[in-house]
Amino acid sequence: AKGNGKNTFRFYSQEVHEAADWRMKLEGDLRRGIEEGQLVLHYQPKYNIMTNTVTSAEALVRWNHPVYGMIPPNQFIGVAEETGLIVPLERWVIRQACEDMAGICQEGLGLCHVAVNLSQVHFHQEDLVDYIQQACEETGFSPSGLEIEVTESTMMNNQEVVVSKLCSLRELGIQVSMDDFGTGYSSLSSLKTLPINCLKIDRSFIQDVLQDESSEAIVSLIISMAEHLNLNVIAEGVETEQQVELLRQLECREVQGYFYSKPLPLEQLIAFLQRSAGA
Ligand code: C2E
Ligand code: CA
Ligand code: CA
Ligand code: CA
Numbered sequence: 001a002k003g004n005g006k007n008t009f010r011f012y013s014q015e016v017h018e019a020a021d022w023r024m025k026l027e028g029d030l031r032r033g034i035e036e037g038q039l040v041l042h043y044q045p046k047y048n049i050m051t052n053t054v055t056s057a058e059a060l061v062r063w064n065h066p067v068y069g070m071i072p073p074n075q076f077i078g079v080a081e082e083t084g085l086i087v088p089l090e091r092w093v094i095r096q097a098c099e100d101m102a103g104i105c106q107e108g109l110g111l112c113h114v115a116v117n118l119s120q121v122h123f124h125q126e127d128l129v130d131y132i133q134q135a136c137e138e139t140g141f142s143p144s145g146l147e148i149e150v151t152e153s154t155m156m157n158n159q160e161v162v163v164s165k166l167c168s169l170r171e172l173g174i175q176v177s178m179d180d181f182g183t184g185y186s187s188l189s190s191l192k193t194l195p196i197n198c199l200k201i202d203r204s205f206i207q208d209v210l211q212d213e214s215s216e217a218i219v220s221l222i223i224s225m226a227e228h229l230n231l232n233v234i235a236e237g238v239e240t241e242q243q244v245e246l247l248r249q250l251e252c253r254e255v256q257g258y259f260y261s262k263p264l265p266l267e268q269l270i271a272f273l274q275r276s277a278g279a
Contacts, residue, residue, distance in 0.1 A: 027083050029065065030076055034088050038064050041096055042263035043114070045272060046234060046256045049248055054276055056113040056147060058256065059097040060263045061089070081121045090122050094132055098141040100266055105145065109273040115147035115177065120154040123161050129168045136172075144173040147198075152184030155194060166195045177234070182218060191229055199226050203237025206257070210242055223252050 033039065043057040063071040080086040097114045105112035122128060136143045148169060155162055155178060166176050177198040178186070182205055186194070201222050208215035219235070226233035235247050238257030247255060261272055 023079060026076070026079050027085070030063070030080060030083075030085055030089075033063055033065065034085065034092060038066070039089065039092055039096075040064050040070070040265070041093065041100065042265055043100075043269045044256060044263040045261050045269070046115070046254055047260045048254055049244055050253050052276075054111055054273060055254060056115055057101070057111065057269060058115040058117075058149065058263070059093055059100075060117070061093050077119070081119055084121070086119045086121050087125050090116070090118060091131060091135075093117075095135045095139065098135050098139040098146065101145060102139045102141040104270065104273070105141070107270070109270065110277055111273055112142070112145045113147065114145065115149050117149045117179065118154075120150075120158050120162065123154075123158060123165055129165055129172075132169065132174070133172055142173070144175075147175040147177055149177045149179040149200065151179045152181050152186055155196075156184050156186055156190075163195060170195050177232075182222060188225075191225075191231075196231065198232035198234060200256075201233065201235045201252075203257075206235050206237045206243060206247075207239075209246060210240075216246070219247075219252075220250050223250050227251075 040062045041059045042062060043059055045054045046056040046058065047053070048055050061073050061077075063073075063076055065071050077086070080089050093116055097116050101112065101114040125131075132146070133143070135141075136146065148166070150162065150166070170176060175197045176195055177200050178194070178196050179200050180202045181199040182202045191199075199222060201219060205215045205219050205222075209219050210216075223233050232254065233252055234254040234256060235243075235252050236256045238244060238247065238255040238259050240259055243257075244255060244259060264272060
């Protein structure tokens with residue numbers, strides 16, 4: 001048992017050593033990737049199911065790594081947050097999304113609205129609001145076309161620093177959505193006072209909405225609560241026609257999900273907009 005313990009220890013320390021090496025390589029690669037323009041944005045349309053129109057598009061970052069290819073955000077956002085690289089990363093996202101959407105808007109494709117996700121770490125950056133305002137100015141994109149998505153847990157865990165910056169952003173005309181709603185712990189009273197325009201119902205509830213009565217009850221409750229609080233509401237992760245039908249019955253006007261479109265590279269988003277305008 002003694003020898004076994006030693007081996008276990010050696011194996012463990014080696015594993016930790018390798019994990020630390022791997023993380024340092026990932027951090028270095030990511031820093032270089034941001035500097036050398038390896039980040040890519042895909043855009044997922046948000047869709048009004050009453051009017052059948054595209055209302056907005058959410059910018060979702062990917063990393064086109066020179067060796068490993070296209071890496072999804074879940075595999076590098078965590079390291080970016082721990083190392084502070086999330087700030088230059090999201091600055092790039094904000095700037096690129098404004099530039100891309102300013103272009104789409106000028107093309108007259110019927111869409112002048114884009115949403116970006118912000119990490120809680122980024123709210124500790126003093127000049128966040130100035131940076132966003134400047135990005136809008138320099139790209140000629142109206143702040144009223146910009147939406148910030150912040151998760152419910154980010155808002156709840158960092159109330160002071162997050163809320164004060166969201167208030168300043170709203171003064172610029174920027175909209176704020178509470179992402180992954182239903183998975184955090186906001187109280188009814190906080191919903192009344194927080195500087196938000198929209199609740200995004202988390203995908204986990206939509207996934208089960210047809211099979212599970214309590215999920216349907218929760219979705220229905222969120223929709224009517226939003227209505228009473230004068231907030232917009234959007235269902236995310238909508239994958240089937242039946243889910244769309246049910247959401248329509250529950251009077252949820254907006255949805256987002258694979259049923260309408262996966263996140264698309266810019267050129268494919270433009271083609272999607274041209275098709276939906278022609279339809
Ligand atoms: P999120 O903000 O909740 O974005 C929705 C995620 O669900 C996206 O995954 C999207 O591709 C996926 N999705 C959309 N519709 C469906 C559907 O119908 N079914 C299923 N199964 N999935 C769907 P993605 O692009 O891999 O992004 C994952 C997460 O990475 C995002 O979750 C967000 O938390 C984070 N992320 C992406 N870009 C950024 C960023 O610039 N900053 C920060 N802080 N986080 C980001
Ligand atoms: Ca989001
Ligand atoms: Ca979400
Ligand atoms: Ca999420």
